[in-house]
Amino acid sequence: MTWKQMFTSSVGKKLVMSFTGIFLILFLIVHAGLNACIWAMDGGVMFNQGAHFMGNNVVPRILEIGLFAGFILHIVQAYMLTIQNRKARSVGYAVSYGNAGSKWYSRSMALLGTIVLLFLIIHLSHFWFPNRSHQGFLLGEEINLFDTMKEVFSNLWVVIVYVLGCISLGYHLAHGFQSAFKTIGVHNKRYHAMLSGIGYTFSIVIMLAFAMMPISFYCGWVS
Amino acid sequence: MEHYNMNLNLKVWRQKNTKSKGEFKMYRVENISSEMSFLEMFDVLNEQLIHEGEEPVAFDHDCREGICGMCSMYINGKPHGPWQANTTCQLHMRAFKDGDTIVVEPWRANAFPVIKDLVVDRTSFDRIIQAGGYISVNTGNAVDGNALPINKDKADASFAAAMCIGCGACVAACKNSSAMLFLSAKVSHLALLPQGEPERHSRVINMVAQMDKEGFGSCTNTGACEATCPKEISISNIARLNQEYLVASLTAEK
Numbered sequence: 001m002t003w004k005q006m007f008t009s010s011v012g013k014k015l016v017m018s019f020t021g022i023f024l025i026l027f028l029i030v031h032a033g034l035n036a037c038i039w040a041m042d043g044g045v046m047f048n049q050g051a052h053f054m055g056n057n058v059v060p061r062i063l064e065i066g067l068f069a070g071f072i073l074h075i076v077q078a079y080m081l082t083i084q085n086r087k088a089r090s091v092g093y094a095v096s097y098g099n100a101g102s103k104w105y106s107r108s109m110a111l112l113g114t115i116v117l118l119f120l121i122i123h124l125s126h127f128w129f130p131n132r133s134h135q136g137f138l139l140g141e142e143i144n145l146f147d148t149m150k151e152v153f154s155n156l157w158v159v160i161v162y163v164l165g166c167i168s169l170g171y172h173l174a175h176g177f178q179s180a181f182k183t184i185g186v187h188n189k190r191y192h193a194m195l196s197g198i199g200y201t202f203s204i205v206i207m208l209a210f211a212m213m214p215i216s217f218y219c220g221w222v223s
Numbered sequence: 224m225e226h227y228n229m230n231l232n233l234k235v236w237r238q239k240n241t242k243s244k245g246e247f248k249m250y251r252v253e254n255i256s257s258e259m260s261f262l263e264m265f266d267v268l269n270e271q272l273i274h275e276g277e278e279p280v281a282f283d284h285d286c287r288e289g290i291c292g293m294c295s296m297y298i299n300g301k302p303h304g305p306w307q308a309n310t311t312c313q314l315h316m317r318a319f320k321d322g323d324t325i326v327v328e329p330w331r332a333n334a335f336p337v338i339k340d341l342v343v344d345r346t347s348f349d350r351i352i353q354a355g356g357y358i359s360v361n362t363g364n365a366v367d368g369n370a371l372p373i374n375k376d377k378a379d380a381s382f383a384a385a386m387c388i389g390c391g392a393c394v395a396a397c398k399n400s401s402a403m404l405f406l407s408a409k410v411s412h413l414a415l416l417p418q419g420e421p422e423r424h425s426r427v428i429n430m431v432a433q434m435d436k437e438g439f440g441s442c443t444n445t446g447a448c449e450a451t452c453p454k455e456i457s458i459s460n461i462a463r464l465n466q467e468y469l470v471a472s473l474t475a476e477k
Binding site for chain 2: 001002005006009010011012013014015081084085087088089090091092093094095096097098100101102103106107109175178179182183184185186187189192
């Protein structure tokens with residue numbers, strides 16, 4: 001069995017989805033933790049220090065390459081699997097199977113993922129591109145990321161888009177978290193019950209943590 | 224339960240052969256007893272069609288006791304009809320009311336091409352089993368059944384997985400047309416027992432490779448298969464299969 005055979009089999013492709021998914025879940029924890037500095041109520045000093053470190057230190061910059069690789073693998077593999085799965089049934093049913101045994105969000109991972117991807121593009125263009133392009137060698141003067149957030153989140157529509165993006169992410173995680181562990185082989189009932197509980201809690205906490213950031217700026221809860 | 228008769232409208236998929244394009248046809252059956260099985264109701268329909276000089280509806284059936292895995296109708300949006308843990312042959316007409324319209328379709332998956340009407344070709348399952356769903360047994364006298372101690376929980380889990388009758392309802396219900404519940408049952412019931420140990424790794428690798436070759440989709444753990452399975456095969460078998468595959472492929476020598 002070659003590595004290629006392993007990772008191109010249907011189970012192998014799922015393993016890639018699972019490993020990258022768990023990696024991205026870990027990233028969300030770091031991202032939420034760092035962004036929580038906006039609530040330090042110090043005019044963004046701590047937050048900007050964090051942003052400066054992430055952009056100017058070599059370690060997070062190298063890790064960032066791995067992060068992008070994780071995102072790309074997860075996204076490309078997901079679309080390839082979705083296309084392949086759709087092709088497995090060329091004639092559909094007249095009466096659809098519906099909700100028996102499965103949740104709507106578990107059947108809509110591709111749709112939810114696409115919404116998260118669109119949100120991600122908007123999100124990167126709001127913060128990551130302007131921030132990174134002004135850090136180090138490109139466009140000189142580093143921007144004040146806290147002030148940028150304040151400005152971006154003064155627009156109600158942007159806040160609504162961010163909240164919808166966070167809700168999609170929450171549902172994506174509600175299935176993705178526990179599914180990822182099933183894929184790497186967690187079949188014991190007691191672990192599965194525990195991971196399902198952690199998964200649902202994590203989805204809600206992450207969704208609320210990220211959604212509260214634009215809401216806090218819009219409502220003036222951060223200073 | 225009170226016995227009653229009913230008149231029904233049937234919307235049935237008719238398809239001449241694999242290559243032809245099928246279509247739904249409407250039929251009416253009258254005086255159907257609530258005590259009949261769904262297949263007996265189809266027998267009545269076919270008698271009627273033969274009487275009228277029409278081609279009877281082709282459908283798979285064998286034991287009509289719920290244990291052979293041959294019956295395969297997708298009834299009103301659910302494989303084997305509305306009852307839980309049940310096969311089409313054991314679905315009784317008391318599940319329906321007078322005047323109901325029942326939509327009957329074949330399993331839909333490219334790996335299960337329609338042969339005729341409601342009959343689909345499920346030999347892809349046979350080929351998956353041939354790829355590794357066996358154990359090596361020495362010739363000679365049969366070994367005493369209790370010679371080998373086996374953990375009770377594992378034996379129970381193995382028997383529960385061995386309940387799979389290979390009907391294909393899991394594939395029919397899955398949005399990805401994945402055969403993972405079937406495959407996981409076949410891999411699990413052998414992997415859990417010491418008798419399955421010699422081929423444990425090659426079995427899972429070869430059976431997954433054959434499943435992929437047959438054109439089934441990939442599992443996304445939605446749980447629709449488990450909910451529709453007439454033998455209530457647990458989805459935890461799929462996670463066990465994933466673990467078997469991961470260990471087998473990571474520890475392979477070549």
